[in-house]
Amino acid sequence: MLLFKESEYKERLQKTKKRMEEAGIDVLMATHPANMNYLTGYDGWSFYVHQCVLVSLDQEEPVWIGRGMDGNAAKVTTYLSPENIKSYADEYVHSPVGKHPVDYFVDVIKEKGWADKTFGLEMDQFYFTHRTYQIMEEKLPGASFKDVNMLVAKVRSVKSAQEIAFMKKAGKIAEKVMQVGIDELEVGKRECDVAAEISRAQIKGTEEFGGDYPAIVPLMPAGDGIDAPHLTWSDRRYEEDEAVILELSGCYNRYHAPMARTVYLGEPSQAYKDIAKAVVEGLNETLEFVKPGVTCEAVEEKWRNALAASKLVDASRLGYAFGLNYPPDWGEQVASMRPGDKTVLKENMTFHLIPIIWKDDAGFELSTAIRITEDGCEKFYDFPEKLFVK
Amino acid sequence: MLLFKESEYKERLQKTKKRMEEAGIDVLMATHPANMNYLTGYDGWSFYVHQCVLVSLDQEEPVWIGRGMDGNAAKVTTYLSPENIKSYADEYVHSPVGKHPVDYFVDVIKEKGWADKTFGLEMDQFYFTHRTYQIMEEKLPGASFKDVNMLVAKVRSVKSAQEIAFMKKAGKIAEKVMQVGIDELEVGKRECDVAAEISRAQIKGTEEFGGDYPAIVPLMPAGDGIDAPHLTWSDRRYEEDEAVILELSGCYNRYHAPMARTVYLGEPSQAYKDIAKAVVEGLNETLEFVKPGVTCEAVEEKWRNALAASKLVDASRLGYAFGLNYPPDWGEQVASMRPGDKTVLKENMTFHLIPIIWKDDAGFELSTAIRITEDGCEKFYDFPEKLFVK
Numbered sequence A, B: 001m002l003l004f005k006e007s008e009y010k011e012r013l014q015k016t017k018k019r020m021e022e023a024g025i026d027v028l029m030a031t032h033p034a035n036m037n038y039l040t041g042y043d044g045w046s047f048y049v050h051q052c053v054l055v056s057l058d059q060e061e062p063v064w065i066g067r068g069m070d071g072n073a074a075k076v077t078t079y080l081s082p083e084n085i086k087s088y089a090d091e092y093v094h095s096p097v098g099k100h101p102v103d104y105f106v107d108v109i110k111e112k113g114w115a116d117k118t119f120g121l122e123m124d125q126f127y128f129t130h131r132t133y134q135i136m137e138e139k140l141p142g143a144s145f146k147d148v149n150m151l152v153a154k155v156r157s158v159k160s161a162q163e164i165a166f167m168k169k170a171g172k173i174a175e176k177v178m179q180v181g182i183d184e185l186e187v188g189k190r191e192c193d194v195a196a197e198i199s200r201a202q203i204k205g206t207e208e209f210g211g212d213y214p215a216i217v218p219l220m221p222a223g224d225g226i227d228a229p230h231l232t233w234s235d236r237r238y239e240e241d242e243a244v245i246l247e248l249s250g251c252y253n254r255y256h257a258p259m260a261r262t263v264y265l266g267e268p269s270q271a272y273k274d275i276a277k278a279v280v281e282g283l284n285e286t287l288e289f290v291k292p293g294v295t296c297e298a299v300e301e302k303w304r305n306a307l308a309a310s311k312l313v314d315a316s317r318l319g320y321a322f323g324l325n326y327p328p329d330w331g332e333q334v335a336s337m338r339p340g341d342k343t344v345l346k347e348n349m350t351f352h353l354i355p356i357i358w359k360d361d362a363g364f365e366l367s368t369a370i371r372i373t374e375d376g377c378e379k380f381y382d383f384p385e386k387l388f389v390k
Helices: A006-023 A033-040 A068-077 A101-111 A130-139 A151-156 A161-184 A191-204 A223-227 A270-289 A296-306 B006-023 B033-040 B068-077 B101-111 B130-139 B151-156 B161-184 B191-204 B223-227 B270-289 B296-306
Strands: A027-030 A052-056 A063-067 A085-088 A118-121 A144-147 A242-252 A255-265 A319-322 A331-337 A350-353 A356-359 A362-365 A368-372 A377-379 B027-030 B052-056 B063-067 B085-088 B118-121 B144-147 B242-252 B255-265 B319-322 B331-337 B350-353 B356-359 B362-365 B368-372 B377-379
Touching: A006 A033, A006 A052, A006 A151, A027 A033, A027 A151, A033 A052, A033 A151, A052 A101, A063 A068, A063 A101, A068 A085, A068 B223, A085 A101, A101 A130, A118 A130, A130 A144, A130 B130, A151 A331, A161 A191, A161 A242, A161 A255, A161 A368, A191 A242, A191 B191, A223 A242, A223 A362, A223 B068, A242 A362, A255 A362, A255 A368, A270 A296, A270 A350, A270 A356, A270 A362, A270 A368, A296 A331, A331 A350, B006 B033, B006 B052, B006 B151, B027 B033, B027 B151, B033 B052, B033 B151, B052 B101, B063 B068, B063 B101, B068 B085, B085 B101, B101 B130, B118 B130, B130 B144, B151 B331, B161 B191, B161 B242, B161 B255, B161 B368, B191 B242, B223 B242, B223 B362, B242 B362, B255 B362, B255 B368, B270 B296, B270 B350, B270 B356, B270 B362, B270 B368, B296 B331, B331 B350
Parallel strands: A027 A118, A063 A085, A118 A144, B027 B118, B063 B085, B118 B144
Antiparallel strands: A027 A052, A052 A063, A242 A255, A319 A331, A319 A350, A350 A368, A356 A362, A368 A377, B027 B052, B052 B063, B242 B255, B319 B331, B319 B350, B350 B368, B356 B362, B368 B377
């Protein structure tokens, strides 16, 4: 079930170890599910319990640590030798008074002879709790700890050819998904019924390849709630003369292709149509500027200048890096197109450009997901860029 | 959009404040999305950024803190006064070099005059990172910190009448969802196509009320992967003579009703049918024993003894508390039916009893979700308890 060649995992590992050396750490403890997947292939909805991947400079293979039953998933989804798959008994799971999974992590670390090493930890990732840190610090008194929150994310941010191929498949799914969303929307229908068809389309994928669950559920703010973009659906019925934003992703083997479009149920005002036109034109003008060597902040500035005449946008976050991920987010956190972000674009970095426009009471979104190419950029999907009116 | 009466939120808050006094803390910082929802009503898929609810003994209302655009969702989903909804600018979001959302939390804490208080923190919850703790400790040198990982979860574990009503609605959805899963399963069909119909049914809900997204995607281990229960679907096609476990939940307004059933595609062996019979009988014998006053560990022991003749089970985790939740888990972590857990059952606690049986290469699951009643227990759904054969 290995999704990439073993050589690709080894290349990822090599790049990771190089960054570990630069950061002055001996052992990396990856707790972010996307980093665990990236380094070993590990997949499974098991990230509600503590688990990690350890990468040590003195051992070729990483070590996967998780719950007993998930060790079975590690055997089929990773390339690791059985001796590098370590799993703990169920008495460690959510036990308020008993053993903690990180106690077991420490046992493995001691067994490997790493108790006195310098560890790199993902100190601001949601799957790394303060308790995890406390136990490591208390039970490994000879060890030292450094924050490497973005180390693996930085390696992940430049994709391989096969990762790009996966994201293009996710783009194909995204095209189908958005079409379903637009087709289903109508006055009088319940939000949940539209969300249901969208989710079905996301998971079915295409006839050639199936879909995976996106890291974020369908987001579809509408009407009065359009300024609360992370509100999820209810069983409210759509009404005449409201705008609906659809922010949806295709997902293939945990790789995403997110897309946002706006649908107006009724006859939009000329001012609203003008917003759509300005955004589409400004976004495409910005894309002409995007290429390797340009900084993230310069892209945002270009966008802001392109929209200057419309007075629609202030300095803000235009887009963010994305790719392989798990709930709660498909973003990579590693780079954003916004003032102050001096990340230099490289070939095969991937970004979701999603300007969010609020003017008076009207909301509008239209996004594009791109790959940085050798001398420019290309979109992951081909879908009409306009305000949809129904 | 408030889902419960304001008086119910106030009652929850009162119980929480009582526990805060007992724990010797002045200010509780709830970062778990379910706890934030429970205390204020706040809902939204915004938990990929740092956010929290602060409850102080010296202020009647809690304070919600989150991202600017999510403040709009807080206005419509919570009962809080505008002055207790505090939101940070987007420059705080995923900014590797700039401001951190917890810097903003600290600003609010100082403004409220709480800088020297004793804080209760959810130190082992996934939405509370080590960095969060570091910033709190560094920027609030006069404050002290205690771990109250399970404080709100303990209050949550005993449900109100309206919460139970929500969970019964989730149970109605679960019945429909499981029927769709069983109907769709057949040899030659792709796993993703079955998962798609299941997800659609989960979100549609019923004609009377819509469904919400469950905290876990459809889990459907099958065939050779049946011993890896958290592997998600692929586009593999089902084969003759394989067992498929469906672990699915209905969800209504973030309240769950999880259910597991097993379907055999082909003609199961007599030994496999015997496993199913033993589990169904043992589970119902165990339920007769369940009532207020009994401990969690006694329920597991009863179950183990009921299955003694079959030699199918060792001492293990039979079930866990569940209810209101967000990804990655619908479990409450607060109590498990397993050896050593001395939690005493009370009326309106709710548990998912899900024995997982592996014997030789065969896997079997059949679960039930129950509410503890005044003198026993009742199931949240009515669905045939048997091995399904297709």
